[in-house]
Amino acid sequence: MATAQELVEQGIRAYVEGRLDDARRLLEEALQADPGNARARSYLLLLPGGLLSGTPTRPSRTVPAAAAPAATARATPVAFPAALATPLPFVSAPTPPDPDPDPNPDPAPLPPAPATPHEPAVADFAPSPWDDGPASAPSILLGAEGGLDLDAVAETSDLRTLVPRAGRPSTPQEDVAIWMTAAKDLLSLGDFSGSLEMIEKILKLDPEHAEARDYLAQNESTLVAMYESKLGPLGKVPRLAIKPEEIMWLNLDHRAGFLLSQIDGTVDYENLFALSGLPRLDTARILAALLADEVISA
Amino acid sequence: MMSDQDPVVGIDLGTTNSVVATVRDGVPRVIPNRSGQPLTPSVVAVAKNGKPLVGSLAKRQAITNAENTVYAAKRLIGRRWGSKEVEDARRVLPYELVAGPEGNDIRVMLGGRPVSVAEISSQVLAELKADAEAWFGGPVTRAVITVPAYFNDGQRQATKDAGRIAGLEVLRIINEPTSAALAYGFGKKLEKKVVVFDLGGGTFDVSVLDIGQSVYDVVAVGGDTYLGGEDFDRRIMDWLTFNFAKENGGVDLRQDKMALQRLRDASERAKCELSGTPTADIHLPFLAAAGEGKAALHLTKQLSRDKLEELTKDLVERCIAVTEKTLKDAGVRPNQVDEVILVGGMTRMPRVQRAVRDYFGKEPCKGVHPDEVVALGAAIQAQALAAPAAQGGEVLLLDVTPQNLGIMVVGGYFQTIIPRNTTVPTNQTHLFTTVQENQTSVRIAVLQGESDKATDNELLGEFVLAGIRPARRGEVAIEITFDISADGIVGVSARDVDTGQEQSINVTATSGLTEDELKRIIDAHLDDQLEKKQSSADLERARARVAATVDEIEGLVPAVQKALERSRFGRDAVQKAEGVLARARLAQEGKDTDELASVAEALDRTLQLFKGLAATPPDGA
Numbered sequence: 016m017a018t019a020q021e022l023v024e025q026g027i028r029a030y031v032e033g034r035l036d037d038a039r040r041l042l043e044e045a046l047q048a049d050p051g052n053a054r055a056r057s058y059l060l061l062l063p064g065g066l067l068s069g070t071p072t073r074p075s076r077t078v079p080a081a082a083a084p085a086a087t088a089r090a091t092p093v094a095f096p097a098a099l100a101t102p103l104p105f106v107s108a109p110t111p112p113d114p115d116p117d118p119n120p121d122p123a124p125l126p127p128a129p130a131t132p133h134e135p136a137v138a139d140f141a142p143s144p145w146d147d148g149p150a151s152a153p154s155i156l157l158g159a160e161g162g163l164d165l166d167a168v169a170e171t172s173d174l175r176t177l178v179p180r181a182g183r184p185s186t187p188q189e190d191v192a193i194w195m196t197a198a199k200d201l202l203s204l205g206d207f208s209g210s211l212e213m214i215e216k217i218l219k220l221d222p223e224h225a226e227a228r229d230y231l232a233q234n235e236s237t238l239v240a241m242y243e244s245k246l247g248p249l250g251k252v253p254r255l256a257i258k259p260e261e262i263m264w265l266n267l268d269h270r271a272g273f274l275l276s277q278i279d280g281t282v283d284y285e286n287l288f289a290l291s292g293l294p295r296l297d298t299a300r301i302l303a304a305l306l307a308d309e310v311i312s313a
Numbered sequence: 314m315m316s317d318q319d320p321v322v323g324i325d326l327g328t329t330n331s332v333v334a335t336v337r338d339g340v341p342r343v344i345p346n347r348s349g350q351p352l353t354p355s356v357v358a359v360a361k362n363g364k365p366l367v368g369s370l371a372k373r374q375a376i377t378n379a380e381n382t383v384y385a386a387k388r389l390i391g392r393r394w395g396s397k398e399v400e401d402a403r404r405v406l407p408y409e410l411v412a413g414p415e416g417n418d419i420r421v422m423l424g425g426r427p428v429s430v431a432e433i434s435s436q437v438l439a440e441l442k443a444d445a446e447a448w449f450g451g452p453v454t455r456a457v458i459t460v461p462a463y464f465n466d467g468q469r470q471a472t473k474d475a476g477r478i479a480g481l482e483v484l485r486i487i488n489e490p491t492s493a494a495l496a497y498g499f500g501k502k503l504e505k506k507v508v509v510f511d512l513g514g515g516t517f518d519v520s521v522l523d524i525g526q527s528v529y530d531v532v533a534v535g536g537d538t539y540l541g542g543e544d545f546d547r548r549i550m551d552w553l554t555f556n557f558a559k560e561n562g563g564v565d566l567r568q569d570k571m572a573l574q575r576l577r578d579a580s581e582r583a584k585c586e587l588s589g590t591p592t593a594d595i596h597l598p599f600l601a602a603a604g605e606g607k608a609a610l611h612l613t614k615q616l617s618r619d620k621l622e623e624l625t626k627d628l629v630e631r632c633i634a635v636t637e638k639t640l641k642d643a644g645v646r647p648n649q650v651d652e653v654i655l656v657g658g659m660t661r662m663p664r665v666q667r668a669v670r671d672y673f674g675k676e677p678c679k680g681v682h683p684d685e686v687v688a689l690g691a692a693i694q695a696q697a698l699a700a701p702a703a704q705g706g707e708v709l710l711l712d713v714t715p716q717n718l719g720i721m722v723v724g725g726y727f728q729t730i731i732p733r734n735t736t737v738p739t740n741q742t743h744l745f746t747t748v749q750e751n752q753t754s755v756r757i758a759v760l761q762g763e764s765d766k767a768t769d770n771e772l773l774g775e776f777v778l779a780g781i782r783p784a785r786r787g788e789v790a791i792e793i794t795f796d797i798s799a800d801g802i803v804g805v806s807a808r809d810v811d812t813g814q815e816q817s818i819n820v821t822a823t824s825g826l827t828e829d830e831l832k833r834i835i836d837a838h839l840d841d842q843l844e845k846k847q848s849s850a851d852l853e854r855a856r857a858r859v860a861a862t863v864d865e866i867e868g869l870v871p872a873v874q875k876a877l878e879r880s881r882f883g884r885d886a887v888q889k890a891e892g893v894l895a896r897a898r899l900a901q902e903g904k905d906t907d908e909l910a911s912v913a914e915a916l917d918r919t920l921q922l923f924k925g926l927a928a929t930p931p932d933g934a
Binding site (some may be wrong): 137164247250251259260262263265267268269270271272273274276277282283285286288289290292295 | 361378572578597598609750
């Protein structure tokens with residue numbers, strides 16, 4: 016049986032992957048298990064329809080807590096600065112819970128539905144020769160170079176490449192658009208860490224994404240404080256927590272690669288900020304991510 | 314007042330790296346820096362985030378922050394603006410040089426402000442001083458500092474000024490080759506002719522010394538001020554860059570400062586490793602961006618010792634060619650040399666050692682670590698100066714003139730009045746005459762240097778002696794007297810022997826800084842130190858206060874728990890206190906005095922609560 020926290024994380028994953036129905040189901044299950052779960056509530060507000068009647072409600076409007084994002088769940092818990100622990104004011108008020116939900120709810124002020132809301136099902140694909148009964152052993156044709164001659168197979172059988180009839184898997188560009196929207200919405204709901212999680216996903220895919228970088232610049236001081244709080248005391252000396260040969264298997268950009276190369280067990284965080292030559296926000300962001308991913312420890 | 318028991322240190326203030334050493338229990342030893350390393354890079358920087366950096370941290374961002382990272386300051390110290398050496402340096406240094414306020418010395422633009430070269434060197438010296446103080450556990454205020462044998466009085470004075478700014482009394486400035494020979498104890502043995510082959514990070518110096526009965530005479534100096542370990546590193550970098558471009562569709566790592574910084578560090582590491590092993594693996598994961606949406610590129614390469622020797626063959630040959638020329642100029646054949654001392658990290662390279670052995674026909678001395686030998690010699694000399702009564706037959710070097718002192722004579726030649734290595738104080742007089750018929754005045758240019766050509770030497774000052782008796786050329790006798798005081802002030806006088814007409818000048822070695830400027834810098838440095846000590850003391854006090862309260866609270870926990878068993882109030886007091894204690898432990902690890910003060914207040918409240926609960930009588934509730 017999954018815990019409320021696990022359900023929330025699965026729900027967020029489903030949300031960012033565009034599986035909104037799954038996201039709603041998982042987040043609602045999370046709220047059943049833990050009616051006060053602020054995170055689940057803030058993500059549900061992002062879904063079309065927001066918090067539905069079936070969802071346990073609280074008497075007062077929920078302000079999402081600045082909790083650690085899912086990606087950093089394995090990190091050592093650290094205290095947030097007092098300024099961040101204070102609930103942030105709403106920029107735009109969320110829709111209050113509706114006891115009698117409209118089957119076609121007005122999406123405003125909730126975010127527009129993601130561009131790829133439809134999860135492809137078996138029915139979306141072209142018929143398979145196996146649909147009508149057990150498969151007979153196909154004849155195998157070899158091409159001139161000894162490989163399977165796919166063209167010959169196609170000509171002599173009904174085998175065709177599976178093609179989605181409608182809908183298609185989302186592209187990275189579409190993911191980025193969803194995450195950017197989600198980041199803005201979460202920010203407006205006061206969920207800084209959740210918003211940041213979305214921005215990190217974008218920057219991981221596209222480190223130079225202009226809008227994401229603008230977002231970081233506009234919220235720099237708050238974000239730096241948040242990232243630094245994840246690092247703990249800046250006098251601590253981080254060390255590599257994985258074997259050096261395992262670094263190759265990480266998914267880093269060259270700037271993170273540079274910063275990681277400077278972590279040799281002799282330099283504390285404060286000096287890494289000086290060594291990096293990168294803006295403080297970028298350095299803090301990369302270090303927090305490396306710490307969260309247990310690539311480094313301090 | 315300093316006692317003889319206060320620690321003294323010897324400092325090798327190098328172009329690329331510096332080392333501090335001392336003599337403890339009669340044994341000379343290197344003092345590791347606070348990171349545990351024997352060598353501290355002679356690099357000073359202001360990081361992009363404004364933080365001042367010295368040593369290895371400054372070096373590690375030298376490429377990514379080249380405009381605000383000063384290295385090789387030794388090439389500039391005590392030099393004059395506009396000199397050939399400064400112009401050469403300006404062509405290769407990435408940081409900006411400007412003329413000083415007097416127009417004749419150099420300032421380095423660092424962090425947006427002009428800084429004297431002596432101040433830059435003082436920051437390296439201050440770092441070494443702090444390392445030594447951490448090692449001794451007390452203040453270190455006296456030092457012997459080494460300089461190249463070819464340094465003139467101005468450069469030596471600038472080095473002394475750097476020591477003063479750093480808060481060090483410079484007991485003596487000694488020559489690097491002399492210091493290396495001292496470390497080998499050659500002064501105690503029979504007369505020897507020694508060659509010091511010093512291949513450092515940025516410069517190559519070769520010196521021929523005649524040593525005997527405590528006299529260390531540097532008879533010849535040669536070298537190349539732009540040949541050193543960094544050139545070897547650059548060859549490896551070029552090889553890696555070329556191969557990387559070949560394997561990755563022409564990606565040029567030289568355009569990426571971060572990649573270049575990592576390449577340089579890795580090249581240096583591989584080079585050092587290859588002195589002990591036949592191959593070195595270079596792994597630089599996520600080194601460079603491959604383009605939009607593509608994964609970053611890795612560099613993985615193996616470098617063999619043979620390949621390194623092939624890449625750097627001409628550099629080693631240049632060292633031997635310079636050595637050959639220096640010995641030839643000094644009239645010394647290789648087989649006349651009794652010992653060859655290897656100095657500088659690059660001499661650990663087997664190919665360099667083979668080349669030296671092949672040229673001199675004998676094994677070079679390897680008893681002392683080549684990186685440390687100069688500092689160890691300086692430490693031995695510092696100990697001899699600080700406690701002369703206690704020295705066990707150690708050589709006490711005398712203050713000598715580092716280069717010939719003299720005047721310019723007809724034809725643009727240099728006439729030596731006081732030769733190199735003359736013990737000071739001293740005075741010498743020479744007689745000169747006029748060169749023209751009825752000449753009534755003469756211009757006296759006071760120079761220092763080793764060249765026969767006057768213009769190749771350093772001009773210390775000049776004056777005119779007028780009112781000379783008109784006479785046929787060669788009939789007038791003019792007496793030139795050089796007088797060097799114990800303080801190193803050179804007085805030069807010219808006197809017409811017949812008329813008694815006299816003119817004189819006093820020349821003091823100057824670093825380019827005026828005394829007022831020097832005092833201002835020293836005062837500012839002291840203020841900085843005081844401020845740092847003050848904030849450090851504040852931090853320690855705040856931490857101590859928090860630690861004491863934490864101890865007191867923890868001591869009360871059993872009594873509080875007992876009291877809570879019989880109380881209806883404050884049942885969550887221990888749980889809440891644990892939260893406060895956790896915050897306190899986190900604050901103790903940090904450097905934020907405000908956070909420590911805030912935690913201290915929370916702890917005080919908890920302590921008062923606990924005291925109250927612990928004091929609750931058994932029937933109280």
